[in-house]
Amino acid sequence: MNRNQVLPQVELSPEPRALKRVDFCAPQSYKGAGFLSIADMPRVSEEASANLPGDGFDWNVQTHFEESPGSEPHQILELGLKGRLHLICQRCLQDCAIDLEENRRFILMNTEAEADAYPIEDEEQEPLVVNPHFNLLETIEDEVLLSLPLIPKHPDGFCEPHATTFGDGQAEELENERENPFNILKNMKKN
Numbered sequence: 001m002n003r004n005q006v007l008p009q010v011e012l013s014p015e016p017r018a019l020k021r022v023d024f025c026a027p028q029s030y031k032g033a034g035f036l037s038i039a040d041m042p043r044v045s046e047e048a049s050a051n052l053p054g055d056g057f058d059w060n061v062q063t064h065f066e067e068s069p070g071s072e073p074h075q076i077l078e079l080g081l082k083g084r085l086h087l088i089c090q091r092c093l094q095d096c097a098i099d100l101e102e103n104r105r106f107i108l109m110n111t112e113a114e115a116d117a118y119p120i121e122d123e124e125q126e127p128l129v130v131n132p133h134f135n136l137l138e139t140i141e142d143e144v145l146l147s148l149p150l151i152p153k154h155p156d157g158f159c160e161p162h163a164t165t166f167g168d169g170q171a172e173e174l175e176n177e178r179e180n181p182f183n184i185l186k187n188m189k190k191n
């Protein structure tokens with residue numbers, strides 16, 4: 001008998017507060033979707049260089065049970081994320097919009113030991129240790145943080161390097177070097 005057909009499916013509240021406490025040990029599956037602003041995610045908020053209208057992430061979550069021969073059915077959680085935040089462009093040092101779209105799949109575990117024993121080479125899904133008052137908001141926030149580019153940048157050709165990326169002194173030196181050829185020309189004409 002398929003467990004998903006017997007167990008009730010519970011609708012997750014889109015309220016950020018409600019996501020902080022989800023019972024993943026209850027005999028039920030979940031489905032839900034909502035939007036989290038940057039302010040709803042304090043650690044993402046710390047990374048963001050600006051919080052502009054529309055910044056934030058649409059999320060959707062769905063869990064189901066998968067039969068596994070010889071053991072209890074596995075609970076699977078699928079998480080989809082799509083949204084935008086602003087980071088400092090490492091080329092021009094201005095705010096830069098970063099669009100992210102991620103889909104993750106987790107296999108839910110009850111203990112750290114079970115998660116540690118899970119084959120690390122499984123690239124399709126990763127273990128996630130849950131409990132009856134699991135903070136799903138933190139998991140969503142973790143996934144946003146993990147998706148951030150290491151070196152955020154505008155698309156190529158969109159912006160110019162900021163002078164201070166060379167250091168103040170060196171930037172002045174570059175200016176002087178640029179003037180030098182003209183000085184040389186002037187001197188040549190005088191002779």
Ligand SMILES: [Zn+2]
Nearest residue numbers: 089092154159
């Ligand atoms: Zn830039």
